[in-house]
Amino acid sequence: MLILAVVALAALLLVMRNGFGELVVLSVGASLVLAGRYAPGWVQIWYAYLLTWLLLFSGPRSVLVLHRARRRGAVGSDADKLAESTHLPALFWVLAFAAFSLWCALKGAVLLLA
Structure with missing residues (x-):
């Protein structure tokens, strides 16, 4: 890893x-x-766990950053491009990103804690 x-x-x-x-x-x-x-094996394992947890939490955080940027008027994000392509509002895509990243974080946390 x-x-x-x-x-x-x-x-x-x-x-x-x-x-x-x-x-x-x-x-x-x-x-x-x-x-x-x-590093000894146990340090490598803990380092791998630390990186995994950081990556799990960075997904939902990135969606929050996207939402805050859109509230301030930023355009050109992936949500905006998907809104243009699909004619669904960009907020729908931000919410979809949020739901998917939270689902992934939950599933990953369950796997790591099992």
């Missing part, structure tokens, strides 16, 4: 345009490599 996360971060680094974001991605990638190479 840690190696897959390093590969995903390397792919993310290819499309990043923000210097601070690149620094964060590089530092997290370095910590993953160090943990995978030198």
Whole structure:
């Protein structure tokens, strides 16, 4: 899991345009490599759990950020593009994103806690 996360971060680094974001991605990638190479097994497991929980909570949080941005008048989001394509209001798509991300977080939490 840690190696897959390093590969995903390397792919993310290819499309990043923000210097601070690149620094964060590089530092997290370095910590993953160090943990995978030198940390004992129990530390690797806890690190993998930590990353999984962070990813589970980031989905619903991203939907909240999208909703707040739309309330302030931002346009051009995925919800706006889907609204143009399907003629359903963008709020419908934001709510659909929220429902799906909360469902995924719940299912993931059940799997992690079982």
